[in-house]
Every structure is written in C-alpha cells, then in structure tokens.
Amino acid sequence: MRIVGLTGGIASGKSTVSNLFKSHDVPVVDADIVAREVLRKGSGGWKKVVAAFGDEILLENGEVNRPSLGQIVFSDPDKRQFLNRLLAPYISRGIFWEILKLWMKGYKVIVLDVPLLFEAKMDRFTKPVIVVWVDPETQIQRLLARDKSGEEDARNRINAQMSLDVKRGKANIVIDNTGSLDDLNQQFLKVLVEVTWPLTWTEFSCSRQGVFTILASVASGLVLFVKAFNNHSRTS
Numbered sequence: 001m002r003i004v005g006l007t008g009g010i011a012s013g014k015s016t017v018s019n020l021f022k023s024h025d026v027p028v029v030d031a032d033i034v035a036r037e038v039l040r041k042g043s044g045g046w047k048k049v050v051a052a053f054g055d056e057i058l059l060e061n062g063e064v065n066r067p068s069l070g071q072i073v074f075s076d077p078d079k080r081q082f083l084n085r086l087l088a089p090y091i092s093r094g095i096f097w098e099i100l101k102l103w104m105k106g107y108k109v110i111v112l113d114v115p116l117l118f119e120a121k122m123d124r125f126t127k128p129v130i131v132v133w134v135d136p137e138t139q140i141q142r143l144l145a146r147d148k149s150g151e152e153d154a155r156n157r158i159n160a161q162m163s164l165d166v167k168r169g170k171a172n173i174v175i176d177n178t179g180s181l182d183d184l185n186q187q188f189l190k191v192l193v194e195v196t197w198p199l200t201w202t203e204f205s206c207s208r209q210g211v212f213t214i215l216a217s218v219a220s221g222l223v224l225f226v227k228a229f230n231n232h233s234r235t236s
C-alpha cells in the first residue's frame with residue numbers, strides 16, 4: 001500500500017487538492033475530520049479537553065465551542081501544545097483505523113491529508129509527501145475570505161504552524177497553489193500520474209493483495225514441501 005502524505009499551511013489548499021484526489025477515486029483520510037470526531041461530546045478526547053479547559057469552552061448543547069477553544073489555543077503556544085498532547089493519541093488512533101478500513105477494502109494508494117504532518121512527525125509513514133504551497137499574501141487573503149475571522153486570529157493560526165517555506169523544503173512533490181483553480185488542476189493531473197505509478201515491491205507487499213499473495217505462496221510452498229517430504233520418506 002502506498003500512503004501519500006498531503007500537507008501544507010492553513011488555507012493553502014489541502015482540502016481543494018484532497019477533493020481532486022477523491023474525484024479521481026483516490027481515497028483520502030482527512031486528519032481535520034478525525035480531529036473533529038475525537039472532540040465530539042462524550043468521547044475520550046472531549047472528556048480530557050473539558051477536564052483541562054473547563055466547562056466554559058462548551059456550548060449549551062455540550063459540544064465544544066470550537067471558535068472559542070481556537071481563540072484560546074491559537075493565541076497561546078503553551079495551551080496549544082497542551083491541547084495537541086491531549087488529543088494526539090486519539091487522533092493517531094482515529095487515523096490508523098481509517099487507514100486500516102481502506103486497507104481492508106483493498107485500496108493500493110491512499111492519501112493522508114494532515115495539516116501537521118511534519119510537526120507530528122507522521123511523514124515517517126508516508127511517501128511521497130506532497131506540500132501544497134502558496135505565497136504568504138495569498139494565504140492570508142484566502143484564510144480571511146474563508147473563515148471571516150479577524151486578521152489577528154488569522155495570523156495567529158498561520159504562526160502556529162511550521163513555515164510553509166520550511167515545509168516546501170521537506171517535500172517530495174510541491175504544488176504551487178498561488179494561481180487559479182485551473183492552474184492547480186493542471187499541476188494536479190501531473191501529480192496524480194506520479195502518485196498512482198505502479199507500486200514498488202515493498203509497497204505491494206504491504207497492500208492487502210500483497211499480504212494475501214505472500215500468504216498463498218508460503219502455504220503452497222509448505223504443501224509442496226510436505227508432499228515432497230512424504231514421497232521421500234516412502235521411497236527411502
């Protein structure tokens with residue numbers, strides 16, 4: 001199985017690229033969705049966060065008030081690290097299960113969309129790693145237009161992540177999303193070819209088909225060995 005890492009900065013266009021992958025039948029595990037699930041009312045992550053940050057971060061219906069928690073953690077690095085540490089085990093477990101489900105369905109290439117892929121050192125498990133890059137001005141403009149939060153909040157969120165230029169330096173593939181959606185689509189089509197290239201032997205052996213092929217070969221090898229051994233014992 002090939003696990004392709006997809007990362008970038010906030011509002012650099014990861015979800016837009018993820019949607020392109022999905023529209024070409026390449027499944028995507030979205031860490032933001034997993035992170036939302038682990039904060040649902042009553043879940044393990046929710047209990048930890050409420051115990052740590054208090055009832056003030058809850059809405060009337062008991063769900064976490066995400067904008068409110070966001071304001072707290074994106075303006076205070078210590079609190080953000082603390083939240084990250086609380087949620088990391090739940091998020092990793094959630095991502096693992098999503099990958100396992102896709103493995104069981106027999107997918108050979110999947111994409112892992114994780115904003116904090118490098119920060120959380122999850123790039124160890126993904127190859128190649130795609131970084132969606134934008135120039136800083138475009139990034140802030142798109143973030144402001146999408147989230148309608150203030151400029152200070154937007155800058156805090158950008159500064160909470162490793163710089164996009166550093167991420168670009170760690171990438172195997174860079175998509176420059178500063179231009180139009182058409183431009184993005186053209187780059188994407190080339191990346192799609194690269195990413196869906198036939199699996200290497202190691203990747204194949206980690207896929208469901210690979211594991212079954214190896215098990216079937218070992219089983220038939222054993223049968224042949226036992227038969228040969230029995231024949232030999234009878235003739236000698």
Ligand SMILES: CC(C)(COP(=O)(O)OP(=O)(O)OC[C@H]1O[C@@H](n2cnc3c(N)ncnc32)[C@H](O)[C@@H]1O)[C@@H](O)C(=O)NCCC(=O)NCCS
Nearest residue numbers: 009010031032035066067069070073084087115116160161
């Ligand atoms: C603080 C929370 C509640 C704010 O929720 P909100 O709905 O406003 O934002 P959302 O979850 O949609 O995230 C938007 C973007 O913010 C960035 N972001 C989210 N969490 C973090 C973080 N801990 N550090 C840096 N950037 C982050 C990502 O680029 C993400 O795509 C939420 O982001 C959260 O629970 N974060 C901690 C979990 C986490 O690390 N998520 C990232 C997935 S790896």
Ligand SMILES: Nc1ncnc2c1ncn2[C@@H]1O[C@H](COP(=O)(O)OP(=O)(O)OP(=O)(O)O)[C@@H](O)[C@H]1O
Nearest residue numbers: 009010011012013014015016142146179180181184
């Ligand atoms: N090439 C583009 N031209 C114009 N707008 C774009 C382009 N690419 C993405 N956008 C817009 O920019 C915003 C951010 O994109 P997107 O949500 O894909 O980023 P993201 O990296 O997934 O963000 P986050 O880290 O917050 O999840 C969205 O409103 C999206 O529609």
